[in-house]
Amino acid sequence: MLCQICGEQQATVHYTEIANNKAVELHLCEDCARKKEIIDQSGNFSMADLVKGLAGFIGTEDEEENLKCDNCGLLFSDFRKTGRFGCSRCYKAFQTELEPLIKRIHGSTKHVGSVVPPKHAKEVQTLSKIEKLKIEMEKAVQREAFERAAELRDQIRKLEKRIKK
Amino acid sequence: MSVDKLVGQIAGWLQKEGPLSDIVVSSRVRLARNYDLIPFPHRANKEQLREVISKTEKAIKNSNYLKNTLIINMSDLTDIDIQFLVEKHLISQEFGKPKSERILVVSDGEIISIMVNEEDHLRLQCIQSGLQLLDSWRLINQATLELESQVEFAFSKTCGYLTSCPTNVGTGMRASVLIHLPALVITKQIGKVLQAVAKLGIAVRGLYGEGTEAYGNFFQISNQVTLGYSEEDIINNIESVVKQVVGYEENARTLMMKEDKKVIEDKIWRAYGVLLNVRIIDFQETLNLLSLLRLGIGLKMIGKIDRILVNRMFIITQPAYLQKLEGRKLEPYERDIARANLIRENLERRGK
Numbered sequence: 001m002l003c004q005i006c007g008e009q010q011a012t013v014h015y016t017e018i019a020n021n022k023a024v025e026l027h028l029c030e031d032c033a034r035k036k037e038i039i040d041q042s043g044n045f046s047m048a049d050l051v052k053g054l055a056g057f058i059g060t061e062d063e064e065e066n067l068k069c070d071n072c073g074l075l076f077s078d079f080r081k082t083g084r085f086g087c088s089r090c091y092k093a094f095q096t097e098l099e100p101l102i103k104r105i106h107g108s109t110k111h112v113g114s115v116v117p118p119k120h121a122k123e124v125q126t127l128s129k130i131e132k133l134k135i136e137m138e139k140a141v142q143r144e145a146f147e148r149a150a151e152l153r154d155q156i157r158k159l160e161k162r163i164k165k
Numbered sequence: 166m167s168v169d170k171l172v173g174q175i176a177g178w179l180q181k182e183g184p185l186s187d188i189v190v191s192s193r194v195r196l197a198r199n200y201d202l203i204p205f206p207h208r209a210n211k212e213q214l215r216e217v218i219s220k221t222e223k224a225i226k227n228s229n230y231l232k233n234t235l236i237i238n239m240s241d242l243t244d245i246d247i248q249f250l251v252e253k254h255l256i257s258q259e260f261g262k263p264k265s266e267r268i269l270v271v272s273d274g275e276i277i278s279i280m281v282n283e284e285d286h287l288r289l290q291c292i293q294s295g296l297q298l299l300d301s302w303r304l305i306n307q308a309t310l311e312l313e314s315q316v317e318f319a320f321s322k323t324c325g326y327l328t329s330c331p332t333n334v335g336t337g338m339r340a341s342v343l344i345h346l347p348a349l350v351i352t353k354q355i356g357k358v359l360q361a362v363a364k365l366g367i368a369v370r371g372l373y374g375e376g377t378e379a380y381g382n383f384f385q386i387s388n389q390v391t392l393g394y395s396e397e398d399i400i401n402n403i404e405s406v407v408k409q410v411v412g413y414e415e416n417a418r419t420l421m422m423k424e425d426k427k428v429i430e431d432k433i434w435r436a437y438g439v440l441l442n443v444r445i446i447d448f449q450e451t452l453n454l455l456s457l458l459r460l461g462i463g464l465k466m467i468g469k470i471d472r473i474l475v476n477r478m479f480i481i482t483q484p485a486y487l488q489k490l491e492g493r494k495l496e497p498y499e500r501d502i503a504r505a506n507l508i509r510e511n512l513e514r515r516g517k
Contacts, residue, residue: 086208088327106392
């Protein structure tokens with residue numbers, strides 16, 4: 001297969017980006033991949049550059065540029081330049097802006113890992129239960145089982161209250 | 166110096182064979198963890214980096230999994246020491262860059278190791294032979310949870326474990342398999358296979374060299390996505406892809422032997438012959454010849470040599486490893502001679 005950009009050299013870098021459940025495929029030769037910053041100089045996939053590229057798509061408004069993490073002082077514009085966070089609290093500080101980026105990278109924005117810090121175990125369990133109930137509620141609404149939906153809504157509210165405490 | 170303890174030692178994963186080890190060399194699972202509030206290493210000052218180290222060292226002292234570990238201060242090392250650790254698969258190239266306040270923790274048998282202050286505060290890895298991702302994950306997870314009972318890692322209920330780069334957030338887990346695919350390369354099917362795998366959102370790259378031109382025909386298969394799936398799901402996904410690729414390689418081997426038996430036999434026996442008699446050899450040629458020898462063992466053509474020995478030779482014939490074995494710095498030409506000697510010694514000893 002030939003490179004999709006230059007159409008001259010053999011494509012040896014095969015990269016698939018999955019965003020919103022749609023896969024976009026790229027088959028490139030080493031040179032073009034390097035130019036597109038998909039791989040770095042040594043030929044390895046350059047995740048940092050990839051993220052930088054993706055991060056470049058989001059948050060172009062001035063307000064967002066000046067967003068700052070209270071804990072480490074990183075500006076959102078710094079993150080856009082480097083693709084790296086300053087500290088764990090940056091995730092909270094840039095939460096809204098980050099969502100589309102994380103979705104682009106992982107196709108999801110919700111952690112469903114089975115490993116959870118001991119401290120959060122209960123809460124995470126409750127959260128995933130809420131997620132399940134929400135899906136069930138939507139289904140109930142769709143089939144016009146409104147009583148069942150209301151029941152589910154109350155259950156969700158109860159669980160949500162428990163978390164906030 | 167502490168690194169010297171690792172020179173004579175053979176890593177656990179190079180001492181025995183695991184499932185599918187005819188084709189799968191090793192399985193590795195890495196977890197990324199960070200402390201809350203302390204800036205990530207690239208933005209932290211010396212004091213903060215030291216805090217990361219002391220917190221980690223304290224937790225390790227009280228851990229059962231990591232009790233008898235070797236702790237290496239990276240700034241004590243020479244360039245050769247650092248490259249030696251890279252060649253041993255214990256650290257990343259990135260971790261070898263000259264930066265202060267970095268330590269490496271290596272468990273007994275080199276099964277578990279921790280890079281402290283790489284891209285994340287902690288990068289914990291477990292490496293085992295053959296296809297053993299789930300088992301490797303369980304091991305590293307247990308060791309990590311044990312640390313976590315003493316320290317608190319940055320975690321958010323929605324995003325999971327928080328990491329310096331958003332590509333690692335969530336599980337913080339990268340599971341990768343090192344796989345040897347000579348028949349797919351020889352029969353020129355490798356491009357197709359790599360493309361198919363890439364479609365599944367899984368990364369493949371050559372271990373040495375680039376793209377489909379991987380020297381020694383070694384490839385690394387690993388997950389891209391770390392969020393939105395459980396650890397077990399990610400691992401099952403990779404394992405099933407790896408098993409498929411193993412199937413393709415097996416088919417290619419059968420086909421190759423049916424259609425070109427003499428040509429393949431000739432290639433493999435020539436490679437063996439060269440390795441037995443070589444006097445000067447660089448690492449790239451070594452890789453290619455050992456790769457053929459490894460294939461010959463898999464095809465039951467060469468019975469005298471043990472695959473474990475060949476796996477080990479891939480590691481110990483690398484430039485820095487050679488120099489550590491010799492105990493001194495060698496010029497490239499001297500290295501090529503030392504490498505040839507080492508290869509002959511190893512093969513002659515076992516081949517008799």
